[in-house]
Amino acid sequence: MSAAPDPIPLWLVAELTYTCPLHCPFCSNPVDFAQRGTELKTEEWQRVLREGRELGAVQLGFTGGEPLSRPDLEQLVAQARQLGYYTNLITSGVGLNERRIKALREAGLDHIQLSFQDSTRELNDFLSSTRTFELKRRTASLIKAHGFPMVMNCVIHRLNIEHVGRIIELAEEIGAEYLELANTQFYGWAFLNRAHLLPTRKQLEVAELAVEAARARLGDRLRIYHVISDYYENRPKRCQNGWGSTFIIVNPDGTALPCHAARVLPGLSFPSVRDSSLRDIWLHSDAFNRFRGTDWMAAPCRDCPEREKDLGGCRCQAYMLTGDSHATDPVCDKSPLHERVLDIIARAPQAQPSRPLIFRAPDNSLRLGGTAATAE
Amino acid sequence: MDETSRHAIPRIARLYRFQFEPAQNAFVLLFPEGMVKLNDTAGEILRRCDDQHTAAEIVADLERAFESDEIGPDVDAFLAEATQSGWIEWRAARERT
Numbered sequence: 015m016s017a018a019p020d021p022i023p024l025w026l027v028a029e030l031t032y033t034c035p036l037h038c039p040f041c042s043n044p045v046d047f048a049q050r051g052t053e054l055k056t057e058e059w060q061r062v063l064r065e066g067r068e069l070g071a072v073q074l075g076f077t078g079g080e081p082l083s084r085p086d087l088e089q090l091v092a093q094a095r096q097l098g099y100y101t102n103l104i105t106s107g108v109g110l111n112e113r114r115i116k117a118l119r120e121a122g123l124d125h126i127q128l129s130f131q132d133s134t135r136e137l138n139d140f141l142s143s144t145r146t147f148e149l150k151r152r153t154a155s156l157i158k159a160h161g162f163p164m165v166m167n168c169v170i171h172r173l174n175i176e177h178v179g180r181i182i183e184l185a186e187e188i189g190a191e192y193l194e195l196a197n198t199q200f201y202g203w204a205f206l207n208r209a210h211l212l213p214t215r216k217q218l219e220v221a222e223l224a225v226e227a228a229r230a231r232l233g234d235r236l237r238i239y240h241v242i243s244d245y246y247e248n249r250p251k252r253c254q255n256g257w258g259s260t261f262i263i264v265n266p267d268g269t270a271l272p273c274h275a276a277r278v279l280p281g282l283s284f285p286s287v288r289d290s291s292l293r294d295i296w297l298h299s300d301a302f303n304r305f306r307g308t309d310w311m312a313a314p315c316r317d318c319p320e321r322e323k324d325l326g327g328c329r330c331q332a333y334m335l336t337g338d339s340h341a342t343d344p345v346c347d348k349s350p351l352h353e354r355v356l357d358i359i360a361r362a363p364q365a366q367p368s369r370p371l372i373f374r375a376p377d378n379s380l381r382l383g384g385t386a387a388t389a390e
Numbered sequence: 391m392d393e394t395s396r397h398a399i400p401r402i403a404r405l406y407r408f409q410f411e412p413a414q415n416a417f418v419l420l421f422p423e424g425m426v427k428l429n430d431t432a433g434e435i436l437r438r439c440d441d442q443h444t445a446a447e448i449v450a451d452l453e454r455a456f457e458s459d460e461i462g463p464d465v466d467a468f469l470a471e472a473t474q475s476g477w478i479e480w481r482a483a484r485e486r487t
Contacts, residue, residue, distance in 0.1 A: 022413055024425065070413025072425060100407055100420035124407060125422040163405050165422050191405060192422060234476065 021256075021306075022070035023296055026099075027263040027274075028059065030087065031079040034374075035108045037143035038131060040169050040204040040211055041374035042274050043079065046383025048376040051267035056086045058287065060093055062264055065292035067097040071262070074099040079266065082109035088117045095122030102127060104167075107153035108146060115160050126157050127165040127194075133180040137173065143373055154188035166190035170221070171198040171211035172362075179224040186236055193236055195225065197243040200389065201275040201330055203374045206382070208358075208389040209367040215359060218246055245355055249320070250327020250343035257305040257329065262296060270295045272302055275330040279339045305329050314349070315342050396449070398480045400469060401441035406477055408436055419477055426477075435468055436477070444483050445469060 032047040044050075054062070063074070074094050081087055082105055094101045103118065104127045128150065132138040135147040157164050166185045170178065178195065185193040197218075198204045198211050213221075225240045232238070244251060254261040254273045263271045268286040271277065277284060285299045296302055304310065308321050315326045326332075327343025335344045335354055342349040372378055402408045407420040410433075417433030419426040428436065434455070438448045449462045472478045 070411070072411055072413075072418065072420065073423065075423075098409065100425075102423055124420070127422070161404075163422050 020297065021259045023066070023260060023262045024071060025073045025075070025261045026063075026066040026071040027075045027077060027261060028062070028081075028090075029077055029079065029263065029265050030054075030059070030081045030084045030090075031266050033083040034079040034106070035083075035144055036080070036106050036131075036146070037373040037375045038141055038169070038203070039207045039371045039373050040141075040171060040198045042199075042202055042204070043374065044275075044277055044383070045202055045206065046379060047079075047374075048379035049383045050265065050269075053084075053266045054264075054268050054287070056089060058268065059086075059090055062287050062292060063090065063094050063097060063099070065287075066262065067099060069293055069296055072098070072100060073102065075102045075104055077104040080106050080108060082114065088114070088121045091118055091123050092121035095124075100124050105129070106142070106146065107150045108144070110153050110156060112156065115156055119160050119162075123162070125163045125165065127167050128154055128157060128190075129167045129169075130181070130184065131168065132174045133168075133177050133184045137177075141173070143375075151188065154190075158189045163192075164188070164190045165192040165194060167194040167196060169198055170195050170213075171204075172213045172217065173210065175213045175217045175221050178221040179228065182224070182228045182232075182236070182238065185238075186232070190236060193238045195221075195238065195240045197241060199244055199331075201278070201334070203372065205334060205389050206372050209365045210371050212243070212245065212359065212362045212365070214363045215246065216363070218242060244328065244331060244343075244345045245359055247345050248347040250324045250331070250346045252323075252325050253305070253328045253330075256325050258296070258302040259306070262292065270299075270301075272305075273328075273330065276301070278330055279333055281339070310340060312340055312342075318348060396446040396466075397444055397483050399441060399444050399483055400439040400448075400473075400478045400480050402436065402439055403476055403479045408439075431464075432468060432472075435465055436472070439472075439478050441481075 031053055032043060076087065081103060091101050101124045103123055107128050130138060130150055131141040138147040139145050166188065168181050182193060200208050204211055225238055229238055257272050261272065263274055264287055265271065268288045269284050270287055271284055282301050282304060284301045285295045311321060311326055315321050327346060329339050331345065332341045332343045333339040336351050344351040344355050346352065405421050409418060411418050414427060417428045417437060419428065434452065438451060449465050452461055452465060453459050
């Protein structure tokens with residue numbers, strides 16, 4: 015029996031709602047979001063926040079959907095701040111006005127992460143299916159005027175990767191302290207739309223040069239995080255810093271997950287904060303223990319000298335690409351199925367999607383959720 | 391002004407929040423979506439960077455607390471490093487409120 019201390023869930027991610035004014039076709043929400051149960055009430059979230067803090071969580075993300083669609087957001091932020099969390103609001107900016115930002119400031123909100131879908135109005139508005147580009151720019155001014163640290167987030171994919179240089183300039187213009195260039199990972203809606211979204215290797219190489227040039231130019235003025243698609247790596251990333259090691263994600267209906275996409279995995283039932291305490295869920299639930307550490311591994315992970323480093327990679331990716339949730343993440347070049355990933359990226363330059371982009375919208379969710387929706 | 395002069399007053403920078411975390415038994419610096427867990431020495435120095443005391447006063451207080459008169463250079467080195475990392479900001483003592 016190892017004497018390692020129990021891990022602490024340093025991060026609690028509170029997905030307050032699946033309601034969202036945007037319809038991005040790479041959304042990380044589950045495809046079946048419109049078929050899920052009722053949202054947790056204010057008092058239920060208040061209990062979750064208390065229990066999370068007792069477990070040692072210190073970073074708290076309010077996200078969704080669009081968390082500003084919950085009228086009790088300010089109340090939850092105030093309680094979270096009082097409990098000692100560092101509170102992050104992860105938002106599209108839609109719904110943030112002078113009145114609400116003042117209330118959030120008074121409630122003690124620490125930081126705002128604002129999403130853009132592109133540096134151009136045309137593509138931003140096309141991808142989100144909204145006319146929000148100018149609104150987002152105004153929201154950024156509001157965030158700065160109220161003195162919040164601001165992270166700008168832009169999901170990067172085949173359709174906007176050639177704008178990376180311009181996206182970095184946009185982050186400079188709006189005064190962001192950090193920029194996250196989060197290349198699409200292929201789960202949920204992005205998996206359905208992979209043929210549209212997976213960049214080519216050439217595109218990725220050009221984007222990486224643009225990022226390097228900008229870093230050299232900007233120094234500490236703007237910190238740029240550029241996370242590339244796992245498909246272009248030859249070693250996998252840890253799942254959420256390690257399954258059940260750092261993160262608890264609570265869905266709008268109270269389902270607790272070790273990672274955003276985990277509900278795609280077969281044979282696992284995920285606990286609800288409506289039935290159990292967060293402590294029980296973290297320490298004792300089958301779901302949070304199933305892929306914790308290295309005991310679950312099969313070959314080649316089991317015998318790999320790097321097994322502690324990446325912990326076998328992403329379970330959802332392994333399942334989605336191999337049909338086996340215990341398999342080595344096939345983005346690893348030691349995986350016997352690594353060829354599958356190479357085939358997918360080799361096809362990217364010629365990709366001719368046979369169907370249009372599927373936008374994240376309730377009608378598409380009702381139609382496709384629960385079916386074995388597949389990438390092309 | 392020499393930023394890390396003993397006569398200037400340091401404070402935790404705007405992007406960071408500094409607090410003690412019982413679950414980790416350590417002081418931490420929190421920032422957007424991230425955290426630095428501090429060792430005991432760093433924690434003891436940063437908890438004194440309260441926008442009220444000069445570096446000289448912080449050194450004197452640490453020397454009293456730890457009954458040593460040889461820690462000045464270590465504190466200076468840490469404060470320089472913390473400035474470099476963007477964790478602390480400085481103002482001149484004459485602006486003291």
